[in-house]
Amino acid sequence: MNWLLEPLAYQFMQRGLFASVIVGVLCAVMGTYVVLRGMAFLGDAMAHAILPGVAIAYLLQGNLLVGAGVAAVIVALSIGLFSREGVVKEDTAIGILFAAALSLGVALISSMQTYAVDLSHILFGNVLGVSSSDLWMIGILSLIILLTVAFFFKQFLVISFDPVLAATLRLPAELLRNLMLVLLALTVVVSLQTVGVSLAAAMLVTPAATAYLLIRRLLPMMLVSALIGALSSVIGLYLSYYLNIVSGSTIVLTATAFFLIAFLWKKMKSG
């Protein structure tokens, strides 16, 4: 039991553990929509697109999460704007904005003097550097996102499963779709600190895809996905501590291991 408790003697490890479990759960819940609506590319793009926001916040010495949040919401809404009424296909709009924002972010960061270290933190996360104010921010934002999902559960179900029914029920589909994009953007922002922008997309997709293999109903799928996300975060963080590996990678690799186990189980059951 000692090996379980030992890391928790450090305050930064406690905070890191809290932060990664919250992020694991949050990504897994939003990831359910990402997987079902085929938005994996969007999640990845959004994760990279917040880079300029982070860089500008860093240059202005403001809060990185706020900078990321502003950038993410701008990108989410621009994707909606460009692709509205099919002027540009959605994945094309995503591709353009993704590349532009990433380039802008790299340009800004490379102009800073100490960029090497900071860039790797932004890209891969620095869960052990979570301050207690960061943790509050992560907690509050996550709570807001999860409550919004709970409030709009029915509406999100209808617009995801059957847009035509949404139209006959006179749901404001456009508004709900944008709300979902904003929630997704905020989720990526929250996961910035723990897994970093380059691995956030994996945390959005992998636990939800694993749950999708096991469960055939939306709410249970979401809960199982959340459980897998939380477990991956805890196991991944311990692996990171003992093997001295970047925590973002160990968390994502643990989630991937869960996916492979579920995939093999499914294969064996059907074959």
Add this chain to the structure above:
Amino acid sequence: MPHTPHRLEIENISIGYGDKIILQDLSFQVPHGARVAVVGPNGAGKSTLFKALVGILPLKSGKIFIHGESLGAHKDCVAYVPQREDVDWRFPVTVSDVVMMGRFGQIGWWSNPSKKDKQIVRRSIEQMGIADLTDLSIGQLSGGQQQRAFLARALAQEPHILLMDEPFTGVDATTQEVTFGLLDHLREKQVTSIISTHDLNLAASRFDLVLLINHRLIAFGTPKQVFTKEHLAGAFGNSLLVMEDGMMLVDECCPPEEEHHHAEVK
């Protein structure tokens, strides 16, 4: 029937995507509780018309009135049974989840389904003869059962107008009869139903009215009025073959995923 108020009035509507007009200047009126078959060759604009009727495709011009008010004034008075290929059958929902979605218009944004909602859902599922499948996910059902799940949802919606896009394509005989059973039941409740079909025999024998279109209105009226040589030639052009005894054959090419299809009408 002519003296009852019109339930659905279509006035000079044109519909299309971008600059392309699919349906031009369409006008017709459907009375209270009538059963209308929408027929026409592939690409004639049947699905486009339905998309306009549910309000997902804006009108280029013209107006749609339901009970004398413009489209959108009434909540959930239109129920729509989608074409099979428009549904993601791998989505994690059970039969009862799908049918419950039909109640969402009544349930209110932030409330849970009431006892009454659950009752209506259960009754609708029973009426469609799929009570033993209630908790299965929709991907596990056969094609006919899947369609009946969506019919149950339309029933649970308690609509005034029911729209069905090609419900008789690729379903078994039981499902076809269950579908007509539902239509009879809805007619008793004065529900207007508008159904697109390739099957001209069904259109001629089991519908009150037929709407024949090919990018514009060719004919609208009783099957007898609509299925004349002139009208069919106007809609189907070269794919219409008139035999000596007056029998007419329509040979039309179906979308790739469907089998080649011969429909005939006497």
